[in-house]
Amino acid sequence: DTGVSQNPRHKITKRGQNVTFRCDPISEHNRLYWYRQTLGQGPEFLTYFQNEAQLEKSRLLSDRFSAERPKGSFSTLEIQRTEQGDSAMYLCASSLGEGRSSGNTIYFGEGSWLTVV
Amino acid sequence: QKEVEQDPGPLSVPEGAIVSLNCTYSNSAFQYFMWYRQYSRKGPELLMYTYSSGNKEDGRFTAQVDKSSKYISLFIRDSQPSDSATYLCAMSQGGKLIFGQGTELSVKP
Numbered sequence: 001d002t003g004v005s006q007n008p009r010h011k012i013t014k015r016g017q018n019v020t021f022r023c024d025p026i027s028e029h030n031r032l033y034w035y036r037q038t039l040g041q042g043p044e045f046l047t048y049f050q051n052e053a054q055l056e057k058s059r060l061l062s063d064r065f066s067a068e069r070p071k072g073s074f075s076t077l078e079i080q081r082t083e084q085g086d087s088a089m090y091l092c093a094s095s096l097g098e099g100r101s102s103g104n105t106i107y108f109g110e111g112s113w114l115t116v117v
Numbered sequence: 118q119k120e121v122e123q124d125p126g127p128l129s130v131p132e133g134a135i136v137s138l139n140c141t142y143s144n145s146a147f148q149y150f151m152w153y154r155q156y157s158r159k160g161p162e163l164l165m166y167t168y169s170s171g172n173k174e175d176g177r178f179t180a181q182v183d184k185s186s187k188y189i190s191l192f193i194r195d196s197q198p199s200d201s202a203t204y205l206c207a208m209s210q211g212g213k214l215i216f217g218q219g220t221e222l223s224v225k226p
Binding site: 004031033035040041042043044045048056089091093105106107108109110111113 | 121123125153158159160161162163166205207211212213214215216217218219
């Protein structure tokens with residue numbers, strides 16, 4: 001499978017614990033995005049990388065959230081001191097270039113479900 | 118007011134019906150418009166892509182964009198039970214996507 005890969009697919013954690021999600025984009029895709037989706041809502045943009053540089057962060061990304069993309073390959077999204085409101089599906093996506101034209105489709109992974117109890 | 122508004126449904130239709138899904142938006146700078154399909158507990162997958170105003174057809178699916186009205190539509194002809202999913206409209210801004218809430222569609226056999 002050469003699509004966007006996310007791990008773990010499901011995570012249940014106690015409030016206050018730290019969690020980390022990993023995303024492996026499609027090979028050679030230089031843009032990598034993180035989105036959050038709650039039940040009944042569309043995905044909400046969190047942040048994106050161009051290679052290893054983090055170019056934009058949403059206001060949704062509080063100080064407890066940090067994302068990295070070392071060497072411009074895989075990416076991690078860490079949530080510190082989790083809260084019940086963090087329960088959601090975290091989606092990773094990648095594209096070749098800016099993702100604006102038909103040749104630069106943004107492809108999504110299957111998502112990582114987080115439940116904070 | 119959200120930048121992209123989409124009726125969440127749910128929408129239930131009989132097999133073979135024509136389905137119309139719609140979104141409105143407020144930012145006139147949007148130029149790239151997409152429709153994604155999302156099955157339960159899966160990631161979104163791109164269905165249709167349109168640049169600026171006009172129509173685009175792909176099999177049973179037709180996407181329409183009316184920039185003057187800030188309104189986009191997705192039509193599904195001869196709907197099938199396998200079309201049952203959530204349909205998300207999305208618009209590109211600075212390379213990232215702004216999504217609507219999603220419309221849950223159920224096609225009954």
